[in-house]
Amino acid sequence: xxxxxxxxxxxxxxxxxxxxxxxxxxxxxxxxxxxxxxxxxxxxxxxxxxxxxxxxxxxxxxxxxxxxxxxxxxxxxxxxxxxxxxxxxxxxxxxxxxxxxxxxxxxxxxxxxxxxxxxxxxxxxxxxxxxxxxxxxxxxxxxxxxxxxxxxxxxxxxxxxxxxxxxxxxxxxxxxxxxxxxxxxxxxxxxxxxxxxxxxxxxxxxxxxxxxxxxxxxxxxxxxxxxxxxxxxxxxxxxxxxxxxxxxxxxxxxxxxxxxxxxxxxxxxxxxxxxxxxxxxxxxxxxxxxxxxxxxxxxxxxxxxxxxxxxxxxxxxxxxxxxxxxxxxxxxxxxxxxxxxxxxxxxxxxxxxxxxxxxxxxxxxxxxxxxxxxxxxxxxxxxxxxxxxxxxxxxxxxxxxxxxxxxxxxxxxxxxxxxxxxxxxxxxxxxxxxxxxxxxxxxxxxxxxxxxxxxxxxxxxxxxxxxxxxxxxxxxxxxxxxxxxxxxxxxxxxx
Amino acid sequence: xxxxxxxxxxxxxxxxxxxxxxxxxxxxxxxxxxxxxxxxxxxxxxxxxxxxxxxxxxxxxxxxxxxxxxxxxxxxxxxxxxxxxxxxxxxxxxxxxxxxxxxxxxxxxxxxxxxxxxxxxxxxxxxxxxxxxxxxxxxxxxxxxxxxxxxxxxxxx
Numbered sequence: 001x002x003x004x005x006x007x008x009x010x011x012x013x014x015x016x017x018x019x020x021x022x023x024x025x026x027x028x029x030x031x032x033x034x035x036x037x038x039x040x041x042x043x044x045x046x047x048x049x050x051x052x053x054x055x056x057x058x059x060x061x062x063x064x065x066x067x068x069x070x071x072x073x074x075x076x077x078x079x080x081x082x083x084x085x086x087x088x089x090x091x092x093x094x095x096x097x098x099x100x101x102x103x104x105x106x107x108x109x110x111x112x113x114x115x116x117x118x119x120x121x122x123x124x125x126x127x128x129x130x131x132x133x134x135x136x137x138x139x140x141x142x143x144x145x146x147x148x149x150x151x152x153x154x155x156x157x158x159x160x161x162x163x164x165x166x167x168x169x170x171x172x173x174x175x176x177x178x179x180x181x182x183x184x185x186x187x188x189x190x191x192x193x194x195x196x197x198x199x200x201x202x203x204x205x206x207x208x209x210x211x212x213x214x215x216x217x218x219x220x221x222x223x224x225x226x227x228x229x230x231x232x233x234x235x236x237x238x239x240x241x242x243x244x245x246x247x248x249x250x251x252x253x254x255x256x257x258x259x260x261x262x263x264x265x266x267x268x269x270x271x272x273x274x275x276x277x278x279x280x281x282x283x284x285x286x287x288x289x290x291x292x293x294x295x296x297x298x299x300x301x302x303x304x305x306x307x308x309x310x311x312x313x314x315x316x317x318x319x320x321x322x323x324x325x326x327x328x329x330x331x332x333x334x335x336x337x338x339x340x341x342x343x344x345x346x347x348x349x350x351x352x353x354x355x356x357x358x359x360x361x362x363x364x365x366x367x368x369x370x371x372x373x374x375x376x377x378x379x380x381x382x383x384x385x386x387x388x389x390x391x392x393x394x395x396x397x398x399x400x401x402x403x404x405x406x407x408x409x410x411x412x413x414x415x416x417x418x419x420x421x422x423x424x425x426x427x428x429x430x431x432x433x434x435x436x437x438x439x440x441x442x443x444x445x446x447x448x449x450x451x452x453x454x455x456x457x458x459x460x461x462x463x464x465x466x467x468x469x470x471x472x473x474x475x476x477x478x479x480x481x482x483x484x485x486x487x488x489x490x491x492x493x494x495x
Numbered sequence: 496x497x498x499x500x501x502x503x504x505x506x507x508x509x510x511x512x513x514x515x516x517x518x519x520x521x522x523x524x525x526x527x528x529x530x531x532x533x534x535x536x537x538x539x540x541x542x543x544x545x546x547x548x549x550x551x552x553x554x555x556x557x558x559x560x561x562x563x564x565x566x567x568x569x570x571x572x573x574x575x576x577x578x579x580x581x582x583x584x585x586x587x588x589x590x591x592x593x594x595x596x597x598x599x600x601x602x603x604x605x606x607x608x609x610x611x612x613x614x615x616x617x618x619x620x621x622x623x624x625x626x627x628x629x630x631x632x633x634x635x636x637x638x639x640x641x642x643x644x645x646x647x648x649x650x651x652x
Contacts, residue, residue, distance in 0.1 A: 235619075351616060353590055353644065357553050381591050381616045409566045415553040417561075421568060457544055458567055459507050460523050463500055464530035464541055465550035465564035466571045467519045 003027055003078045003102060003318050007071045008046070010082030011061060012372025013388060014294075015042035018080045021310040030074045032067060034060035036382060041374050048074055057382075061085050064092050068099050078102035078317060080310075084384070087293040088115060104317040106270050106292045113267060114290040124287060127266040129259060132278065132286040134201035136161075140186075146178050149200050157203040158182055160189030160196075167192045171203050206438040208279040209233070209288075210245055212260035213301045215272050215312050217322045222265040224257040225301050225309070226331050231437040232426060234349055239419070240426060241297035242336045243304050246397060246435025252283055263290060272298075272313050281438075296339070296389065299368060303335035303393040334397045336404045338423045340411065342385040345422035346451055351385040352417040354378070359388075360412040366393040367407050379416050387413055397435070401427050425449050500573045501559075557645075584632075585650040586623050591643050592616025594636045599649075603631045611649050614642070625651045 006022050007030040008015045019029045019042070031046035035054035043049050050070045052060040060066075062085060071079055079096050081087035087105065094108035105111075114120050121131055135148035149156045149172065158181055160168025168189040170181040186196040213225040229245035230238040244253065260275040274295050276288040298309050307329070312322060342352045356377050362369050371388035373379070379387065390411055394400030405427050408420050426432055429445060442449065454462070498512040498521070509521040517532035530543030539550045541564070548565030559572045595615035599605060610622040611631060625631075629651040636642055 347589075350589055350621070351619065354556065358551060412551065412563050412568070414551050414563060415556075415561055417570075424566075454502065454505075454567070454569070456524050456526065457528075459502060460521075460528040460544055461530075461541075461548065461564045462502055462562055462567055462569050462571060463507070463509060463521065463523070464519055464528070464543060465539070465548075465552065466500065466560070466562050466573065467514055468517065468530065468532045468541060468550075469539065469552045 001077070001102070001318060003314060005030060005047075005074070005076045006078045006080050006104070006314070007032065007067070007074065007076035008042070008080050008082065009061070009067050010080075010085055010087075011037055011042055011383070012040065013370045013386075014082035014084075014296075014372075016045065016372055017370055018082065018310055019046060021308055021314065024308075025311065025314060027314070030070070030076050032061070032070055034382075036380065039374075040372060040377060042372060050074065057085075064089075064095060068096060068101070071096075071101050072099065076101065078104055078314075080104040080313070081293065083293050083296055088291070090115065102317050104271070104313050106273060110267060110269055110273075111292045114273075114292050117289060120290065121287070123267065124263060127262055129263060129287045130285060132201050132204075134199060136199045140197055142179065142182055145182050145198065145200060149178055149182075150175070152200060152202050155203040155205065157201045158185040159199050159201070160185055160193060161199050162189060162193035162195040162197065168198070204278060204280050206281055206440060207231075208245070208438050209238070209276065210248075210256060210279045210285065211274050211276040211291075211295075212257050213272070213274055213295075213298065213309070214260055214264045214269065215309065215316070215322060216264050216269045217316045218270055218319060219321045221322050222261050222269065223322060223324065223326050223329060224261050224264075225305050225307065225329055227253060227256060228297055228300055229437060230297060231439050232432075232441050233439055234345070234442050237339075238297065239339045239341070240336065240423065241300055242334065242397070242400075243300045244331050244334065246437065248279075249283075252285075256285055259285075259287075263287075271316050272309055296386075297337050299370060299389065299391040300335040300337045303366070303368070303391055304331045304333060305329055306332065333393055333395045334400045335391060335393045336400045336427075337389050337391045338404060338408065338427075339386055340388045340390060340413065340423070341419045342379045342387050342413075342416050343419055344417050345419045345449075349419075351381075353380055354416045356387075356413050357415040358412070359414075360410045362390070362407050362410050364392075364403055364407055364410070367391070367403065367410075369411055387416070387418060398433075401433065421451065422449065425451075498573065500571060502571050503569050584626070584629070584652050585647045586611065586626065588614060588623075588642045588644055588646045588648050589621060590614075590616050591641070592621070594638050594640045594642065594648075595620055597634060597636075597638055599631050599634070601631050601634055605629060605631055605651060611651070612636075614648070623648055627651060 005028040008018045022029045029046045031042050031049045032052050033043035034052050086092040088111055090108040090111040093103045096103040133152045155173045158170045168185050170185045172178055172181045185198050190196040209231045210227050212227050216222045227245050228241050228243045230241040232240040263275050272294050274291045277285045278288050279285045344350050358375050368391040392400050392404040394403050405424050408424050496512045497510050500507045509523050512521040520529040530541050533540045533542055550564040553561040559570050562569050562571045592614045596613040599611045605625040607625055607627050609625045612623050614621045632652045633650040
């Protein structure tokens with residue numbers, strides 16, 4: 001069935017992202033907004049917009065009944081959930097479908113299956129998907145557990161099953177420490193969680209986070225759009241993502257992507273999904289989880305493959321066949337995404353708030369800023385502090401890295417403290433340049449990533465700018481702008 | 496003329512400061528710097544120190560402005576002592592949010608770094624910790640209350 005009108009059940013940049021593709025396809029868009037979002041672009045740019053009222057998230061963007069009711073009232077025949085919010089809520093997906101509206105996403109069964117971390121691992125067992133070696137069983141005899149640990153091979157992680165926050169957790173590097181660590185983890189578990197049950201897993205030193213973009217239609221076509229590397233994380237959240245993954249052989253790349261397709265075809269998946277893997281320094285990889293939605297970082301894949309993933313989502317939801325074959329999907333060049341957050345990385349990533357007076361616009365070619373804010377927007381405490389995503393394509397990794405550093409200067413957010421400068425420090429780090437990325441990158445290089453003290457000439461530049469604001473101009477006019485970044489295109493919101 | 500600027504909290508003193516007709520000149524650590532403002536569309540474009548750069552400056556907030564000059568970004572103010580100093584021993588809310596949990600009671604003895612209460616903001620929890628050893632003298636809010644950024648949440652003496 002051809003979709004005529006899509007309700008986007010989300011806010012900010014992802015709502016605008018879906019809107020853009022829908023427009024290109026000649027599909028009308030309905031947006032929804034909470035009252036405190038009513039002047040944001042997603043509430044202004046759609047064909048129709050409906051208020052969700054105000055209150056807690058449960059009353060607005062998570063209010064399933066309200067959203068389905070708006071879809072019916074507006075005559076939307078499909079709902080795109082974006083990411084976050086209701087995107088991986090099986091109940092929502094099934095209620096939408098029961099209401100006779102197309103859910104642009106996987107089946108409720110797939111969402112349920114992959115939402116259950118241990119259930120999904122069990123379901124994937126017959127597919128022979130590599131899992132982190134470990135023992136999660138009931139036999140808690142010390143000698144037996146020690147045997148299991150030896151079988152897995154050092155280093156191992158011993159974890160209190162009920163644990164969290166590092167309590168009841170031991171990394172064991174050698175036989176000599178094994179028994180003592182098992183006892184330690186058990187007694188800590190007992191003290192902290194009244195439960196001495198432990199599990200053992202292989203401990204992976206400096207793992208990489210690799211994920212594979214998948215897209216499946218309802219005609220048996222299960223395609224992959226290659227991998228992304230998302231190792232650079234803070235507070236367990238990705239902040240820099242890229243594709244292709246650096247330092248990965250073509251053979252390994254194909255093997256990982258094939259494994260991901262085995263999963264999507266094995267569970268007869270529908271739509272866009274992402275399988276996440278842990279990659280060890282020895283190039284072994286293990287299944288972590290599957291995300292049953294469009295990812296925040298999907299644009300890097302779009303930049304490198306040249307395909308619009310939202311378009312494919314909509315086509316699949318309409319029952320169409322994917323218009324490409326696996327052999328047509330190729331990686332060209334390199335793309336990097338940086339997530340720009342309203343936060344102060346030098347104060348333990350403390351979120352910041354305030355009014356965005358001006359948003360900069362990228363000036364270089366093949367650079368995309370996916371941003372849900374406009375000049376004058378308030379960044380408050382009610383939503384995720386991500387302001388925008390800067391996505392930069394270059395012919396190779398070195399080019400896209402240097403273009404990203406340049407572009408981070410372009411996309412200023414005047415008035416709100418952001419992590420822009422911190423992102424520049426990450427991208428300029430020699431270990432990043434060498435592709436030595438892993439999930440502990442930020443703690444490992446903490447000292448290097450601290451802000452450098454400003455030099456005198458830099459202090460002088462700032463004093464000059466501060467002093468010359470609002471001053472009457474001299475009669476001098478500019479011929480040619482030599483270097484540095486002039487704000488020639490501070491035209492405000494552009495997506 | 497001597498002039499004091501606060502750049503990211505750091506005090507920077509310049510001397511021989513003069514400013515006229517879009518030209519500013521000053522000495523910083525014994526070196527003279529001179530800049531002029533250029534006419535370039537509607538942008539603040541500055542020439543000096545052997546280069547040209549664009550600049551944008553936010554409107555003042557609590558006496559501070561965000562200054563973006565070329566690739567630099569800093570919080571700045573000038574003149575007297577920079578903005579509000581929080582009262583010694585008082586613990587301020589780093590941002591607007593909601594009190595998630597109150598861990599200590601008034602009268603409790605605390606060590607520096609111990610969590611007194613937890614603020615929930617931007618979907619994250621932020622521990623408000625004692626800034627020194629002492630006794631909790633005040634806890635001004637209870638669980639569920641909304642607080643403004645900068646509000647005095649508790650004090651330790």
